[in-house]
C-alpha cells in the first residue's frame with residue numbers, strides 16, 4: 001500500500017482533511033488537478049462567511065462551534081491569521097427563513113444574540129436601509145474566513161506534519177479493491193486502506209461508486225461595490241450579513257465588511273440559475289451576472305455605487321435540498337465523500353476535514369454529521385424524480401412535502 005489514506009481534491013475540504021489526517025501521524029497522500037488555492041472551483045474571492053445561528057437548520061450549530069475551534073487551532077499551529085470576527089446580522093421579515101431560522105438556531109442552542117427591529121438596525125448599522133417590516137438577529141459568534149490563506153496554510157501544515165501533496169495531477173478513478181482502495185492519478189495507480197474524495201464541482205466527473213445524490217453545478221457571481229462612506233464598513237464596525245431577498249426571484253443577499261477600505265463584496269442567490277459544466281463554462285462575468293446584486297444594492301445599501309467595480313464567477317455544486325453529503329459510501333465504505341456544499345460549506349471545512357479523518361481512520365465519528373447522510377434522499381421523492389420536482393426555492397433547505405424529518409425550520 002502506498003498510504004493509509006489517499007485524499008482526492010485539495011481545495012477547501014481536501015486540504016483540511018489532509019491536515020487533520022497528518023496531525024494524527026498517519027501516512028496521507030493528496031492529489032489536486034490544479035494547485036490550490038486557485039480560481040477555477042468554489043473557494044476564491046477573498047472571504048467566506050462563518051456564523052453560528054445557522055438559519056438553514058439548527059443541526060449545523062454544533063458543527064459551526066467545533067469548526068471555530070479548529071480554525072483557531074490552525075491559526076495557533078501556524079501563526080497565520082485566517083479568521084476575522086465581526087458578528088453576524090441576519091435580516092428579513094418575521095416569517096422569512098433568514099430571520100426565523102437564525103432565531104430558531106440561536107434559541108435552540110443558546111447562541112448569544114440580540115433581536116433588533118428595523119429602526120434599531122438602521123440606527124446601529126446605517127449601511128442597511130431596512131423596510132419597516134424587516135427585523136434583525138445580531139449574533140456575536142460570526143465573522144469571515146480568508147479562504148485562500150486557509151487552504152494554503154492547511155496544505156503547508158499538513159506537509160510539515162509529513163503528508164505528501166501532488167499538484168497538477170488529475171485523478172480519474174477511485175475504486176474499492178481487496179483490503180482498501182485504488183486511485184488512478186495521472187499514469188499511476190495508487191493504493192491505500194481508505195480514500196477521501198473532495199473534488200468539488202468535478203466530483204461527478206470522477207469514476208466512482210454511486211454517490212447516492214444527484215448533483216448540479218451552478219455559476220455564482222460575487223461583486224465588489226465602491227462605498228462613499230468607508231467608515232461604515234470597517235470590520236470593527238460592520239457585521240457580515242445575510243438578508244432575505246428584496247425582490248421576487250431573489251432568495252437572499254449576503255455580504256462582508258470592506259477588506260480593502262473602499263469596496264464591499266456582496267452576492268445574491270437567485271431562484272433561476274443555469275446548470276453548467278465546469279470544464280467548458282464561461283468564467284468571465286457579464287452584466288447579466290451582476291444585475292440582481294446591483295438591484296439589491298440600489299434598494300438596500302444606499303451608500304454603495306450599484307455599478308460594481310469588479311466581479312468574479314465562482315462555481316458551486318448543489319444537492320437537491322442544499323444540504324451536504326459527508327459519509328463513507330454505502331457501496332464502498334472505504335471511500336468517504338464530502339460533496340454538495342451548496343454555497344455554504346467553507347466555514348465547515350475544518351470540522352468536516354476532521355469528520356473525514358474520523359471516518360477514514362475509525363470507520364465512524366462522534367461529530368454531529370448524521371443529518372449529512374445521503375440516506376435522506378432515499379426518503380425524498382426527488383431522488384426518484386431527479387431534479388424534475390426541484391426545490392420550491394433556491395435557498396438552503398428543502399421546503400417541500402418530501403423534506404426529511406430532520407430538516408430545517
Ligand SMILES: Cc1cc2nc3c(=O)[nH]c(=O)nc-3n(C[C@H](O)[C@H](O)[C@H](O)COP(=O)(O)OP(=O)(O)OC[C@H]3O[C@@H](n4cnc5c(N)ncnc54)[C@H](O)[C@@H]3O)c2cc1C
Pocket residue numbers: 008009010011012013014031032033034036040041042043045047048049050169170171172198199200201202203206220221222267314315316338339340341342343344345346347348
Ligand atoms: C460565490 C460563492 C460564495 C460562497 N460563500 C460562502 C460563504 O460565505 N461561507 C461559506 O461557508 N461558504 C461559502 N461558499 C461555499 C464554499 O466556498 C464551498 O462550499 C466550498 O469551497 C466547497 O469546497 P470543495 O472542497 O467542495 O471545493 P473546492 O474548494 O473547489 O475544492 C475541490 C478541489 O478538487 C480539485 N479536483 C477536482 N477534480 C479533481 C480531480 N479529478 N483530481 C484531483 N483534484 C481534483 C479541484 O482542483 C479543487 O482544488 C461560497 C461559494 C461560492 C461559489
